[in-house]
Amino acid sequence: MATGRLAYMPKPGSVELREYDLPTPRPGALLIETVAAGVCGSDVHMFADKHPLKSIVLGHEVIGRVVDPSTRPTDSAGQELHPGDLVSVVYFAFCQHCRQCQAGRTHLCENSYNHWIASPDDFPHFTGTFGTHYYVGRFQHVFKVPGNVDPLAAVSANCALAQVSAGIDRGGVTAGDTVVIQGAGGLGLWGVAVAKERGAHVVVVDAVQRRLDAAKAFGADETVSFDEAPEAADRIARVRELTDGGADVALELTGVGSAVPEGIEMVRPGATYIEIGNVMPGVEITLDIGSMTRRAVTIHPVIRYHQRFLKAGLEFISRNVGRLPFDKLVDATYPLDDVLQAMEDSKARKVNRAALVMDR
Numbered sequence: 001m002a003t004g005r006l007a008y009m010p011k012p013g014s015v016e017l018r019e020y021d022l023p024t025p026r027p028g029a030l031l032i033e034t035v036a037a038g039v040c041g042s043d044v045h046m047f048a049d050k051h052p053l054k055s056i057v058l059g060h061e062v063i064g065r066v067v068d069p070s071t072r073p074t075d076s077a078g079q080e081l082h083p084g085d086l087v088s089v090v091y092f093a094f095c096q097h098c099r100q101c102q103a104g105r106t107h108l109c110e111n112s113y114n115h116w117i118a119s120p121d122d123f124p125h126f127t128g129t130f131g132t133h134y135y136v137g138r139f140q141h142v143f144k145v146p147g148n149v150d151p152l153a154a155v156s157a158n159c160a161l162a163q164v165s166a167g168i169d170r171g172g173v174t175a176g177d178t179v180v181i182q183g184a185g186g187l188g189l190w191g192v193a194v195a196k197e198r199g200a201h202v203v204v205v206d207a208v209q210r211r212l213d214a215a216k217a218f219g220a221d222e223t224v225s226f227d228e229a230p231e232a233a234d235r236i237a238r239v240r241e242l243t244d245g246g247a248d249v250a251l252e253l254t255g256v257g258s259a260v261p262e263g264i265e266m267v268r269p270g271a272t273y274i275e276i277g278n279v280m281p282g283v284e285i286t287l288d289i290g291s292m293t294r295r296a297v298t299i300h301p302v303i304r305y306h307q308r309f310l311k312a313g314l315e316f317i318s319r320n321v322g323r324l325p326f327d328k329l330v331d332a333t334y335p336l337d338d339v340l341q342a343m344e345d346s347k348a349r350k351v352n353r354a355a356l357v358m359d360r
Helices: 041-047 157-170 186-197 209-217 232-242 259-264 289-294 308-319 336-347
Strands: 003-009 016-021 030-039 063-066 086-089 133-136 142-144 178-182 201-206 222-225 247-252 267-275 298-301 332-334 354-357
Touching: 003 336, 016 336, 030 086, 030 336, 041 336, 063 133, 086 133, 086 157, 142 308, 157 186, 157 247, 157 267, 157 308, 178 186, 178 259, 186 201, 186 209, 186 308, 201 209, 201 232, 209 222, 222 232, 232 259, 247 259, 259 267, 332 336, 336 354
Parallel strands: 178 201, 178 247, 201 222, 247 267, 267 298, 332 354
Antiparallel strands: 003 016, 030 063, 030 133, 030 354, 063 086, 086 142
């Protein structure tokens, strides 16, 4: 029987490479060969013991290669799957039975991570993307990657790109809007690109100059660095100056709690604030609720996304090949054997965005 390897985190800060027999996919499921797996901030949070999950098969960002599509002959858009096709997968599932699924809010499924948190000792073993293979469950959406798209350009499409696209859509961003993006990491760069395609004027705030340089390359109109504006009040004043009194929409993509009250003060009366970055329970902040109320600022927390955003995201990458510097999204690659180093480097912020690249 053929085998594959995966990276299992038995406890935060520790990674074990384990080997298992490759599972035979059940009807509707699909086993893919991992081509590239992105290291997301959530993975780093788990590794650093800043996440509720304490043991898991690591990874959820993935581009994989179809081996045998007989158990799932088409993708979720009805396109035929063939051996060798590259696919991207919505990393969470939907059970169809919980209250959220029954109401059509499948992205809020109460059982969305059940497949991911299963022990690797149990079938189907390959439930995370940090491995040679990944098991796509029956209730996970999967989409073909357009032929002109490089795997590393799309490796974070099923998390960062789809997530910020859902946030920008929730914010109703349209042509002529001013948009502030807090954070120029992977999420922030995708946010810049998507907002610019919608015709927005984009201002990016970050503490790291190389990230701000990347944001400019992705189309940011202005950037605000912590060097030029070291205090929150300075950054708020600068953003208000650049946006004629405050942005129409702001997106928090840093994962830093203190960014939230700061960002709310960067928007105009009647604006929308989209909260995406802070997903870890236990982060407490102090809000000036009176200021927020008097300015009628609407806050929308956005978690996960409708599957249409992944399909649209892959199409977005395809039509922007050659126009946007997708090679800047991943600045470090590692083989599976060096997964611990990839996690350590990501935790220490030695790299902006890392990916594991499997041997072909």
